[in-house]
Amino acid sequence: MVNEQKKVMMEVKNIKLRFGGVVAIQNVSFDIQEGEIRAIIGPNGAGKSSMLNVINGFYHPQEGEIWFNGEKRPSMEPYEVAKTGIARTFQNIALFKGMTTIENVMTGRQLKMSKNFLWQLLRYGPAIEEEVKHRKRCEEIIDFLEINNIRKTPVGSLPYGLQKRVELARALAMEPELLLLDEPMAGMNVEEKQDMSRFIVDVNEEFGTTIALIEHDMGVVMDLADRVVVLNYGELLADGTPKEVQADQAVIDAYLGVPH
């Protein structure tokens, strides 16, 4: 349900991104409203991941503006973007394989820890206090995502679906305002997809986190998303509720297939 009164959290305006001669994104604008689940869909090479990388600060577009919480954002590096409250997960899982689940999730709190490396090394007084505080938050997230049975398992030995969930946990540990999920359900079976969908909705409802996600499974997108952006060859093809997008002839032709 789209609430017209909702505040716009992020707005990308006329983004243009080029790699040498290749144009990845061409003049794309859309917004993300506070508290919604926003899906970005499109065929392979449409520029979806590039778009997330732009929001995330990994790519710097040649043209265009990014507005976040009502302010125009200067060019930022990913770690600076992270500090503003934007977290993400990756299409190809990017966890520390040798570390356990809880250790991985704790790394998500690193930006929020004020005690420096030496304090943490000492593990004494204020450093311990701080760690306990952050550990509690991480444990709450672990409980929320139902991964307490693998709390102390090295993530490298976990099945793919669970690794995805650990990655989500780590992103949530940052307590982001905006969570970017790059194909959170890629390579999962039906049951894992259902679980993941449920967690995404729960995160959105319980924590009030705004979510932007890239997903290929149309069924999932139509169920989850409040609004959908459709990209095709780097251009904006459509923008609206799942129903509107589904009914859009250009989208049907380009992405969902031309009926025979």
Add this chain to the structure above:
Amino acid sequence: MQSSDVALDTMPKLLARNVAEFGDSPAFREKDLGIWQTWTWKEASAEVMKLAKGLIELGVSEGDHVAVIGRNRPYLYWSLLAVQHLGAVPVPLYQDAVADEMEYILTHCNAAFAIVGDQEQVDKIQDISGKLTNLKDIIYVDPKGLRKYDKSRLHSYEDIIKSGMKSSSSIQEQLQKRTSKVVSDSTCVLLYTSGTTGKSKGVVQTHGAIVGAAMNANHHDGLTKDDYQLSYLPMAWVGDYMLSVGQGMASGACINCPEGADTFQVDLREVGPSYFLGPPPLWERIKTSVYIRIQDASAIKRGSFNFFMNHAAKVGKDILEKRSVNILDRFLYFLGNIIIYGPLKNMLGMSNVRIAYTAGEAISAELFDFYRSLGINLKQLYGQTEASVFLTMQNNNEVYADTVGKPINGVELKIGENGEVLYRSVGSFKEYYKNPKATKETKNKDGWVATGDAGYIDENTGQLRIIDRANSVGKLKNGALFAPKYVENKLKFFPNILEAVLFGDARDTCVAFLNIDLNAVGNWAERNNISYSSYQELAAHEQVGKILKEHVEEVNKDLALDPNMSSCQIKRFLVLHKELDPDDGEITRTRKVKRSFVSEKYSDLVSALYSDKTSVSTKTEVTYEDGRKGYLEATVNILDATLYEVKKQDKNAA
């Protein structure tokens, strides 16, 4: 053991006693956010009272049935107690039951309220709420995912506690008045049987029966408040009710609740219980996992494991039962304890186990001896829902794999004319709820209850021996005894075989369905580079069939040694294309095969087994976890096994 003047014959009285006598000892623990949280008896009692008052505010009346559904958590155990303090009756339900099964019980007992664990249970109840005309409100413990639900008839546990804390003194008075009216004869709990045959029945148990049986069982093993246990069995099973609530309340022992559904193994290790009850499939699973992991271990580890396990098999039981063992063997066992048994027990969370029981079903001798040889005091008990579990229990030094012990205090036992076991006990049930006909058939005027199990008193040991369900023991066409469970248990001892169903009543020969254990066989497949994508594919694999054939023939060989059982040898068998599943009604939630249901559902497979076909195509309806239904199509291979001649043991040779 009790010195007080008041007879301790109800749950409220026990709780008051525990607060008075060991108020500061731990009563409940639960792992939450990775840390074990503890409530003492004083704190737990305060929680129960707050909840009870909140429930009065909500409108729970005396005699109301209150369903309690969810995994083992202190909050739900307190719910049971709070409901009892109000003179209402708790009805625990299996948390993994599908909506249809819940509907049957909830409408049968006319539940007025439900206290549930989480969103999943709320969803199931709301799905069927149209048919639950008597159900007023639902209370949930975990608010996750429920934010957007209509809250008019849905309350959080926390809110109920808060309303209980704010309640006026008149509510307090009402609570006291209601609690004082709860007496030994009042209904304590309504427990539904697992329903091996037909629909499940509601067993009405009084406070006096539950408390009496629990105290007798505690006395048998000298259970005290210093014992502690892990409450992991389904709350709806009488085994958990007696262990966690009955025996826990009666002894003051601490109840430990696992963190989640999948953390059992870790939690077990952390708690290290001193008293433990598990059904045979659990003991089987633990042993299978040990053997799988050993096969993956290095050669040195595997070698020493095999060496010491063989030694344990030789002398471990004798050492546990304090029989004489020569000094060299004793030393080797001592060494083995340092290198293998000790660490293994620690891994399994069994280091502190003083008393462990297997119950619910017969256990194979090999499996039983495995644990005893490690020095784990695993014993057998026999009981049923109608008896508040405890009928017979084995004493520490009289433990046998094929018997189930002598009657404990307060139990009289006799064998009926048809071989059925009958008993009279303090723990006997009052009646089947709304089913006077079944009550009459089961319990006679003098209070003797028919168990439905066939058995006899073993002459050598004086202990009870159970053969099978009275109605599943049959005869083959040639008149020979057909005891399916006996054979199935032999099959199930092989780690590769998860379930077995034997057919043969009123037939010429015996045939069997087998289920492979996906863990064990899957691991074997991995090591032998056999790829498979599903249970079905692996089950149909030719190599798997070969292995199972060896297993079946080994069982046949074994059966041939026993002249009484030799006719039960398996002539033909097949590996089922799907696992028997409680969601499909094929086995009960406590993993007992519903034989008649299975034979009806797969009648095409049974008749193929009795024909000379070598394979058969079939289509089976399956139910998914969320209750949707689908079909599974498969071609199942039928395999022949060798039968062995009965060996006449010639003992005349001088």
